[in-house]
Every structure is written in C-alpha cells, then in structure tokens.
Amino acid sequence: EPKKLYDETTQIWKWHNHAEVQPRLKQVLDRMLSPHPQQRYPTAAKVLQALFAPPDFASIVFTFVLIGLAAISAYRLINHLSDLQPAIVTPSTAVDAAPTPKPRETAQQRSKRLGLRDDALRLLLNGSNRTIDQLLYQLEPLTQEARSGIGTYKRVNYDAWLSTAKVSQKAIELLTDAQFVLRFPEQKGKVLNPRTSGQIWYAIARDQITKTQPETLSSLASGTLKNGVGKVYRASLKQGQTIKLNLKSDSTSVWIFSADTTLLKNFSQSDWTGKVTRSSNYEIVIVPNTIGAADYQMSIDVSSVSSK
Structure with a gap:
C-alpha cells in the first residue's frame, strides 16, 4: 500500500528500496514526491516533458515500458498530495502561404486593355524618343472611347463633334491645347502631324467636347x-x-x-x-x-x- 512507503515524521517517500528504476525516472519521481509543493512539477505536461526527454539509444525500449508503468504508479502515490493541471494542447495554426505576386502587366497587355490599335501605336512611336510605357501612361487618362479611335481620326470627325459641343470651338481648342502640351511638352509650338501626334490631339478634343459643361x-x-x-x-x-x-x-x-x-x-x-x-x-x-x-x-x- 502507498501509506507504507511514506514517513510522516520526515514527510519523505522511501520507495528506493522497493523498486529499481533508471536514474532519470528516479529523479522525476523524487521531484514529484517532494514535500515542498513549490519544488514539484507544476503541470502534468512538465512531468511528461521530463519523462520523455531524449534517452540514450541503448535503453530506449526498456525505458519506454518502464516509464509508462512507473508514471501510473507515481500518480497513484501522489494523487492525494497535489492536483496537477491537465496538459494544455495548443492546436497548431496553419501558416497561410504568401500570396503569389501578380505578374507585371506587359506593354502589349496594357495597350490591349486601353483599347489602342497596334498600327496606331507603331506610328506614334516611330521617330519619337518616348518608350511605349511612357506613351501608354500619357494616354491612359483618356476615355476608352477616345483612345480606341486613335489612328482613325480625321478633321471631319472633329467637325461633327463640335456640332454637339456646349461651348465654343475656341474654348474647346484652348482646353485641348493646354492638356496636350502638358502631356507632350516637346510638341509645343509645332505643327502637328495629323497621322501621329494629331491623332492624340483629336482624342483629347473628343473627351473635352463630351465632358465640358459651362x-x-x-x-x-x-x-x-x-x-x-x-x-x-x-x-x-x-x-x-x-x-x-x-x-x-x-x-x-x-x-x-x-x-x-x-x-x-x-x-x-x-x-x-x-x-x-x-x-x-x-x-x-x-x-x-x-x-x-x-x-x-x-x-x-x-x-x-x-x-x-
């Protein structure tokens, strides 16, 4: 019986003469049976951690069996001395994989999204110091409708748009010139080629006529x-x-x-x-x-x- 192993005078458990165990298990049991509560393991998880620390390879099988039996007996012995807290198992949290970076939009994809014609882009870039990325950046603020017509605009189109304008032709041309020169300052004071830079001017004018409300x-x-x-x-x-x-x-x-x-x-x-x-x-x-x-x-x- 467990009471036979307990010395009430010294408050020490004298079990060493009744069982032979490995030094590690002996050390764990002694700490579990310490008369000073603050010296005992605070939780069952700490007991298991001490018991299952990596052993010598040669004694793995023996220790594994012995630890299981001894742990059961030890808890019966000290059950009336202390209440050990149950092990708290924290569920592992899966780490979300980092999102795959979105592929950078190519110039061809961007020009297609903006509704620009390939032949018009080639004409605009021919003889220009601008890169295609710079040109697309300057054209992107225009409406899809205005961009999609670049390469096809003629004076007759401009005259037709003016018939629907709510302001004068002079006002439209001032507004268009100002925006065009801000986007393409190298064209200031130059005569515009109607097949290249003139196409952009027409596109800007188209948006001005549609949007301008006096x-x-x-x-x-x-x-x-x-x-x-x-x-x-x-x-x-x-x-x-x-x-x-x-x-x-x-x-x-x-x-x-x-x-x-x-x-x-x-x-x-x-x-x-x-x-x-x-x-x-x-x-x-x-x-x-x-x-x-x-x-x-x-x-x-x-x-x-x-x-x-």
Missing part, C-alpha cells in the same frame, strides 16, 4: 483642376462695363472672349482691370499650367454701365 459665373469661382483639364464659365457682359478680376493661383491661366472679341488672353497674374468693348455672351476659360492638381480662386467684379 457654368454661369458668379462673383466668386474656385476649384481644383486635375490631369490638365480646364474649366469654362459664362457671363453676359455689356459694352462700357468695367471688369476687375482677381486670380489666386500659382498654376493657372485665364482667357476672356466672345465670338468676335478677346478681352483677356493667357493671364496668369493676380489682378486685371479692363473695359467691355462690345456687348455679348463671354466665355471665361481657366486652364492649368501643370498636369497635377491646380487650385484656383477667381473673383470678378463687373461695374454697371453708367447712364447719361
């Missing part, structure tokens, strides 16, 4: 111009009126004109004052001087015509 000018107008796209305002002005314009922007220019009169051209300073020479509906066009975001604030004060 606004009635109040005393104050402000906003942000992006991707080289300008803005058109309208105002009805009478002969003899005085206009005072204040522009707060570091990267925009302003035009004021009617069908037959130009009051202001390519103005980029802070203040301007002028007199209306002919009564008409005028367009105030503001265009960015940068391809990035261009903030502006524009105020216009129009004096009334003095009566005599």
